[in-house]
Amino acid sequence: MTIHYIASNLQVADRLAKLLERESIALRLLHDARNPWADPDWSAVDALLLFTPFLYEGQYIAAEKIWAHYLRAHHPKVRFFTAGIAGAQPGVTNHLDLLNLPESSSNFFGRTDSSLPTPCIDTEGLPLRDKLVRFFDGHGKESIFDVLSDITRLLGMAETAAQRHGDAFETVKTDFLNKLPLRWAELKNRWHNYYALLLCLPVAGVLRETDKLIAEADRDYMLQICTDERLYQDEALLNLLHSIQKSLLKVRQSCL
Amino acid sequence: MLVKNYQVLLLDDQVEFHQEMRATFRQHYIFDGARTIPELEKKLSETQYDLLLLDLVLDEDSGERIGLALIEKAKNLAPGLPVIVVTKDNDAETALEAINLGATNFLYKGKFNYDTWDRKFKKAIEHTPEDAPAAASRQTDSKSGKEAIPAEAPHTFIGQSAKIMEIKRLLDALSEEPEITVLLTGETGVGKEVAARYLHRQGPRKEKPFQAINLTTVQKTLLESTLFGHVKGSFTGADRDAEGIFAQAQGGILLLDEIGEIDPNIQVKLLRFLEDRIIRPVGSGKDIQLDVQIIAATNRNLKDEVAKGNFREDLYHRIAAWTISIPPLRERKDDIALLLEYYAGGPLKTIFTPETLEKLMHYNWSGNIRALRNAVKFMATKRRIEGKPLVDVSCLPDDVREYIPSRAHSIEEQQALMLLRHIEEAFGATTRKQTVAERVGLDNIDNLRYRIKTYFQKFPALFEGLPLIRQHYPDILG
Numbered sequence: 001m002t003i004h005y006i007a008s009n010l011q012v013a014d015r016l017a018k019l020l021e022r023e024s025i026a027l028r029l030l031h032d033a034r035n036p037w038a039d040p041d042w043s044a045v046d047a048l049l050l051f052t053p054f055l056y057e058g059q060y061i062a063a064e065k066i067w068a069h070y071l072r073a074h075h076p077k078v079r080f081f082t083a084g085i086a087g088a089q090p091g092v093t094n095h096l097d098l099l100n101l102p103e104s105s106s107n108f109f110g111r112t113d114s115s116l117p118t119p120c121i122d123t124e125g126l127p128l129r130d131k132l133v134r135f136f137d138g139h140g141k142e143s144i145f146d147v148l149s150d151i152t153r154l155l156g157m158a159e160t161a162a163q164r165h166g167d168a169f170e171t172v173k174t175d176f177l178n179k180l181p182l183r184w185a186e187l188k189n190r191w192h193n194y195y196a197l198l199l200c201l202p203v204a205g206v207l208r209e210t211d212k213l214i215a216e217a218d219r220d221y222m223l224q225i226c227t228d229e230r231l232y233q234d235e236a237l238l239n240l241l242h243s244i245q246k247s248l249l250k251v252r253q254s255c256l
Numbered sequence: 257m258l259v260k261n262y263q264v265l266l267l268d269d270q271v272e273f274h275q276e277m278r279a280t281f282r283q284h285y286i287f288d289g290a291r292t293i294p295e296l297e298k299k300l301s302e303t304q305y306d307l308l309l310l311d312l313v314l315d316e317d318s319g320e321r322i323g324l325a326l327i328e329k330a331k332n333l334a335p336g337l338p339v340i341v342v343t344k345d346n347d348a349e350t351a352l353e354a355i356n357l358g359a360t361n362f363l364y365k366g367k368f369n370y371d372t373w374d375r376k377f378k379k380a381i382e383h384t385p386e387d388a389p390a391a392a393s394r395q396t397d398s399k400s401g402k403e404a405i406p407a408e409a410p411h412t413f414i415g416q417s418a419k420i421m422e423i424k425r426l427l428d429a430l431s432e433e434p435e436i437t438v439l440l441t442g443e444t445g446v447g448k449e450v451a452a453r454y455l456h457r458q459g460p461r462k463e464k465p466f467q468a469i470n471l472t473t474v475q476k477t478l479l480e481s482t483l484f485g486h487v488k489g490s491f492t493g494a495d496r497d498a499e500g501i502f503a504q505a506q507g508g509i510l511l512l513d514e515i516g517e518i519d520p521n522i523q524v525k526l527l528r529f530l531e532d533r534i535i536r537p538v539g540s541g542k543d544i545q546l547d548v549q550i551i552a553a554t555n556r557n558l559k560d561e562v563a564k565g566n567f568r569e570d571l572y573h574r575i576a577a578w579t580i581s582i583p584p585l586r587e588r589k590d591d592i593a594l595l596l597e598y599y600a601g602g603p604l605k606t607i608f609t610p611e612t613l614e615k616l617m618h619y620n621w622s623g624n625i626r627a628l629r630n631a632v633k634f635m636a637t638k639r640r641i642e643g644k645p646l647v648d649v650s651c652l653p654d655d656v657r658e659y660i661p662s663r664a665h666s667i668e669e670q671q672a673l674m675l676l677r678h679i680e681e682a683f684g685a686t687t688r689k690q691t692v693a694e695r696v697g698l699d700n701i702d703n704l705r706y707r708i709k710t711y712f713q714k715f716p717a718l719f720e721g722l723p724l725i726r727q728h729y730p731d732i733l734g
Contacts, residue, residue, distance in 0.1 A: 073570045146344055149366020156368035157280045164370065165283070175279045179272060250531070253570055 003081070003109055004030035004044075007051035016083065016098065023106045033061075036199035047079040047109060049096070052086075053125025056200040062125030063201065066132065066255045068118040070202045073254055081109065082119045089120040128201070129256070135194040136252055147187045148245050154180055155241075158232050169229045177226050184222045188214065203251045210247040213240055261286050262381055263304070267296050267326070268311035268342065273365075277309075280370065285377065293326065300333040306381045308334070310359070311342045312350055324350070327357045338380035348436075348577035351429075356422070361429045372460075376432055413447065413454040414598050417588035423580055427451060430578060431459035437530060439515075439575045440553040442582035445626030448553040451582055452511040461549060464508030467501050472514045479522055481538045490539020502535050505548045515575065516556035516567060526550075527571045550575070585621040585628065592617055595625060599632040600647075609648045619656045631656060672711045673718050676725065679708070683724035708732060 003020075005027055007013040017027035030040055033054035050067055053060040064082050071080050081094045088095035094116040102108045137143045158176035161167040167175070191214055198207055217240045221231050231237065266277055267290045274289040281287065288303070290296040300308075308330055312322075327339055341354040341362045351362040360380040363373060413424065430436060438455065440448040449468055456466045474482045481491070485500030502510060518526070529535055530550065534543045552575045559576075561567035585592065593604060596616060600607045608616070612635075621628055631653050638651040649657055675696060682692040693704040709732050712719060719726060719733055726733045 073568075076565070076568075143344070145366070149344070149364075152366050153368040154276070156370070157276055160280055160370045176276065246531070253573065 001047075001106070001109060002026045002028055003047045003049050004028050004040075005049040005051065005083075006031045006033050006054065008033040008054040008056065009051065012098070013051060019101070020105055023104070025105055025109060033200065037202055037204035039202075039205055042075050042078070045075070045078050047081060049081045049083055052082050052084045052119075052121060053123040054200075057197060059197075060123070060125040061128050061200060062121070062123045063128040064119045064121060065127075065129045066201060069256065070254050074202075079109075079111070080116055080119075082121060084121060084123055086121050086123045089122070092117055092119050092121065095119050095121055128197075131194070131197065132201075132255055135190065135198070136248075136256075138190070144187065144190055144248060145245065147183055147190075148241060148248075151180060151183050151187070152238065152241050152245075154183070155232055155238060162233065172232070173226055177232055180222065180225050184218070184225075188218065198251075201251075201255060203254045206247050206250050206254070210244060210251070213244045213247065216240060217244065262306040262377070263288065264307045264309060264377070265290060265296070265299055265303075265305045266309045266311075267291075268309075270311075273311075281374070281377075284374070293322070296326070296330070297333060300330060300337075305334065305337060307377055308337055308339045309342055309363075310339055312344075312347075312354065324353060324357060327354060327359050331358055340376060340380055352426070352578065355426050355429055360425075361432065364433075367433075367435075372432055379428075379432075412598070413450050414595055415588065415591040416594060417590040419583050419588050420591060423451065423582060424454070426580060427455050428458055431455050434460050434549055436578055437550045437552065437575050439558070439579045440551060440582060441558075441579060442555065443584045443624055444555050445624030446582040446584055447625050448582060449511060449513065450625075451580065452509065452551045452553065455551065456509045461508050465505050466509050466511070467505040468511035468513060469501050470513040472517045476519065479518070480525070483522070484525065484535045485537035485540075487537055487539040490537075494539070497537075500535070500537065502529070502546055502548055503544065506546055507548070509549045509551060511551045511553060513553045514555075515552040516554040516558055516561050520568070523568045523571050527568065527574060530571075530574045585624045589617070592621070592628070595628055596632065599629050600636070607647055609646045612647050612649050612652060615649060615652060615656055615659070619659050669715050669718070672715055675707065676711060676718055676722055679704070680722045680724050683728060687728070689728065705729070705732070 001024065003025060005013055007029070010029070010032065013027065013029070020027055027049070030045065030048065031037065033051070033056055048067075048071065050064055052064050053062045055061070068080055071078050079094075081096060082088075083096040083098055085098050087097060094111075096102070096108065135144065154176045158172050161172050161175060162169075191211070195207065195211060198204075201207070217237065221234070221237045221240070225231050262285050264281075264285045265288050266274055268274060269291050271291065274287065274291075278287040278289075288299060288305070290299050299305075310326060310330065312324060327341070330337065330339055338360040339358070341351065341359045342365055343351050343354070343362055344365060347364075351364075354362055361376050363376065413420075413427075415421070415424075430438060438452075440451055442448055452468065453466060456462060469482070471479065481494070481498065481500065483500050483502055485498050485503055486494050487497050488494055512526075525535070529546075529548075533547065534545055536543050558567055558572055562569050562572045585595075596608075596613075597604055604613060616631075623630075634653050635647045635651045639647045642651070644651065678696045679692060682695045685695075686692060689701045689704060693699060693701050696704070698704045698707060708725060708729055712732055
């Protein structure tokens with residue numbers, strides 16, 4: 001039996017690997033959690049063991065809930081286990097307490113049920129799920145999607161003002177475009193505050209793409225949106241914003 | 257050309273949004289604004305408006321959706337005033353709730369499109385539903401003075417029961433959102449395809465194709481190619497390129513019936529389409545971008561299928577945000593007469609004897625509209641063969657003729673009836689409510705009262721033959 005693992009403390013994982021060898025269980029490193037996530041070949045993974053919390057960017061991170069959700073959504077055949085020195089909540093059957101190993105690891109890892117519970121463990125790591133929720137929803141008032149919505153609506157209304165009502169650029173600016181830089185800055189700030197931290201998540205690929213899209217929208221459009229008359233009616237800008245929205249939705253659906 | 261300027265009241269706490277709306281819709285609409293609830297109440301009592309736009313999240317501190325409660329308030333303050341709720345993007349649940357509470361339509365704030373919003377405003381103000389209720393559209397034959405059955409198109413969504421009118425209202429609202437994926441649920445034969453076609457007729461895709469496929473009728477090995485097409489040589493027998501049903505529905509609507517039956521491989525491909533609007537024909541190396549609105553239908557409980565691991569959770573969330581449950585015919589008996597009239601092609605009295613009609617009205621129609629339609633065909637044939645002036649009981653299908661109506665249909669209703677009969681019996685022996693409660697195993701009078709109240713709300717008809725309960729609880733049973 002082969003179990004793939006994600007850990008930041010590889011020495012601990014090595015020690016567990018040696019213990020498991022006695023029961024013919026091979027522990028293989030899937031990803032060193034100290035680095036940003038890079039997609040592995042999932043076809044070879046049958047069971048995943050996440051050492052939690054793991055050290056990333058100088059902080060201990062607890063991301064097991066996100067991992068459980070992600071695997072159910074994208075790799076439902078991969079059985080998910082966690083390991084750590086913290087105790088699990090009652091009813092959590094897929095957490096390996098490293099200070100109190102089970103009598104038979106074969107039995108522990110040998111279970112084939114696909115409905116393993118979402119682990120609920122008392123680690124003292126930073127709960128990344130809460131962070132992600134905060135990233136998306138803000139502090140309860142305005143989600144990142146609301147900010148994006150405002151931006152796309154303002155662009156749509158600006159175009160209507162020019163096309164339908166024949167408003168001059170100065171009027172369009174006063175009515176709509178002048179509000180854009182502030183809204184865009186809000187979006188960028190929120191993105192930059194969280195982006196680096198979120199790269200430890202299994203959706204790092206989508207996050208990197210989103211970052212490129214945001215940078216492109218910023219560089220090619222938003223920085224000059226109130227000065228260059230041609231930009232706000234450019235369909236490519238709306239397409240870019242829609243792509244950003246789609247990518248963010250993908251992250252949300254994959255993780256929450 | 258006469259251009260009418262409509263008076264619109266906008267309730268939103270963001271002053272910027274007021275300015276934006278005023279500037280954008282200045283051609284045909286005069287906007288007035290309220291930012292607080294007292295301001296709204298004052299304006300509604302002082303001025304007559306044509307339309308109210310209601311932002312649902314007003315309380316920024318608590319985040320409470322107070323706008324929902326305002327729908328009823330606004331309707332009381334200004335009866336007949338159409339209300340359009342303004343919601344956050346993709347907040348289908350709130351929009352659905354708002355429609356259920358009496359809103360005419362909804363807008364997603366971030367999905368601005370001048371023509372769509374303008375159309376929604378006008379449709380709400382002018383109050384001209386494109387598919388008027390059957391009673392309103394029923395015409396009178398000027399020569400005979402009799403009601404004539406309208407020459408309705410096939411797949412007409414027939415029904416005037418409260419439930420069906422509610423669904424039509426919701427479909428009317430959804431028809432303005434050509435990107436939304438809708439899930440129709442309901443038993444076999446309730447008219448899910450009819451509802452999908454109604455949505456198609458009402459919306460901006462009506463000039464484009466409507467395609468429907470029952471996913472259980474296609475061989476599993478051919479399903480992918482049937483849906484997405486294939487290129488020549490991609491499998492044995494593929495001697496030329498073929499377009500799939502997705503491509504055939506380009507620009508229009510595709511109904512995927514029995515969505516709960518598809519295997520995981522197709523689920524992944526469907527998810528990909530819903531996310532990126534892209535398909536890839538079997539054997540092809542190229543993706544094709546399509547603009548097709550998906551309506552999914554099922555008689556299964558997809559949530560259960562997700563729990564069992566048979567249906568992808570992410571796909572479920574993609575298709576189930578806008579779920580419309582079409583009730584079985586037994587839960588909307590008001591519509592039976594209308595359906596019989598429609599399928600029989602004339603006024604009921606001129607076709608059925610009163611006794612036959614009675615039987616038809618009380619049958620449980622477990623096969624729903626499809627079964628009713630088949631029964632009407634059967635009776636018409638029998639009447640013709642036997643040369644009868646009217647359809648009498650002998651023309652009825654056996655199961656309808658022999659059906660003995662039970663007063664209680666569902667298990668819950670039967671259990672309710674059983675308990676209520678015990679209570680009625682107990683009241684025959686004593687008038688003391690505590691004794692009655694103990695005799696029927698409900699321990700105390702609070703439980704007894706609660707049970708009676710709950711059952712009366714759910715099954716009022718059960719109380720018709722229970723005079724003693726009625727006598728002891730006049731405040732509940734009226």
